[in-house]
Amino acid sequence: MTAYTATVTVRLKHGVLDPEAETTKQALQRLGFELSALRSADHYEVDLEADDTAAAEQRADEMAERLLANPTIHDYDVSVVEADDAQ
Amino acid sequence: MTAYTATVTVRLKHGVLDPEAETTKQALQRLGFELSALRSADHYEVDLEADDTAAAEQRADEMAERLLANPTIHDYDVSVVEADDAQ
Numbered sequence: 443m444t445a446y447t448a449t450v451t452v453r454l455k456h457g458v459l460d461p462e463a464e465t466t467k468q469a470l471q472r473l474g475f476e477l478s479a480l481r482s483a484d485h486y487e488v489d490l491e492a493d494d495t496a497a498a499e500q501r502a503d504e505m506a507e508r509l510l511a512n513p514t515i516h517d518y519d520v521s522v523v524e525a526d527d528a529q
Numbered sequence: 530m531t532a533y534t535a536t537v538t539v540r541l542k543h544g545v546l547d548p549e550a551e552t553t554k555q556a557l558q559r560l561g562f563e564l565s566a567l568r569s570a571d572h573y574e575v576d577l578e579a580d581d582t583a584a585a586e587q588r589a590d591e592m593a594e595r596l597l598a599n600p601t602i603h604d605y606d607v608s609v610v611e612a613d614d615a616q
Contacts, residue, residue, distance in 0.1 A: 445565075451572055466573070470592055477577045477592075478532075485538055485572040486553070490564040505557055505564075 443491040445525035448502030452511045452518045453483040486510055489525060498522045530578040532612035535589035539598045539605045540570040573597055576612060585609045 454460050460482060467480040488505065492498035499522045511518040541547050547569060554567040575592065579585035586609045598605040 463573075466596070469596055470575075473595060475577075475588065475592055477575050479576040481574040483572040483574070485570040486550075487568040487570065488557075488564050489566040490562075501562065505562055508560060509553070509556055 443493060445489065445491055446495065446498035446522050447525050448488045448490060448498055448505075448520060448522045450486040450488065450502055450506045450510055450518055450520050451483050452486070452506065452516050453481065455515055455517050458515045484510070495522050495524075530580060532576065532578055533582065533585035533609050534612050535575045535577060535585055535592075535607060535609045537573045537575065537589055537593045537597055537605055537607050538570050539573070539593065539603050540568065542602055542604050545602045571597070582609050582611075 463480050463482040466482065467477065470477055470480070488502055490498060490501060492501060499520055502520045502522060506518045506520060507513070550567050550569040553569065554564065557564055557567070575589055577585060577588060579588060586607055589607045589609060593605045593607060594600070
């Protein structure tokens with residue numbers, strides 16, 4: 443078993459309203475920053491032990507599917523690195 | 530001016546309690562998943578126009594410093610890609 447860190451990023455699907463991101467964007471513009479769009483996402487870093495990268499990725503994918511993301515409104519992506527390489 | 534997408538990831542500093550992540554971890558364990566730790570973070574994708582990558586990175590860094598992160602409890606990192614390469 444090797445230690446891996448899986449990163450799951452959960453984004454709202456295109457077209458789903460994100461009032462929090464809109465508010466953040468307007469606050470930045472009021473501070474004088476120029477930007478054309480801002481999207482927010484949830485980011486999870488999961489430490490887990492698995493036999494290989496594929497197994498770790500599959501487990502993280504199931505976690506996203508069952509709990510971290512709501513498939514009706516969210517897209518997600520998963521990336522896995524060995525724990526020593528993780529930040 | 531070129532279009533860039535800056536990704537700002539805002540994490541709680543080591544040692545700052547994160548009850549939301551702890552709850553998520555326990556919920557995953559109750560579902561039968563094996564994991565040793567879970568950290569959550571906020572993830573912002575900012576579309577902006579800038580002269581070059583360095584200018585885009587500096588502006589995103591200032592946004593994190595002034596609004597997106599609270600330096601007392603957060604660490605953040607910034608990465609910038611040209612918008613065509615972004616997801």
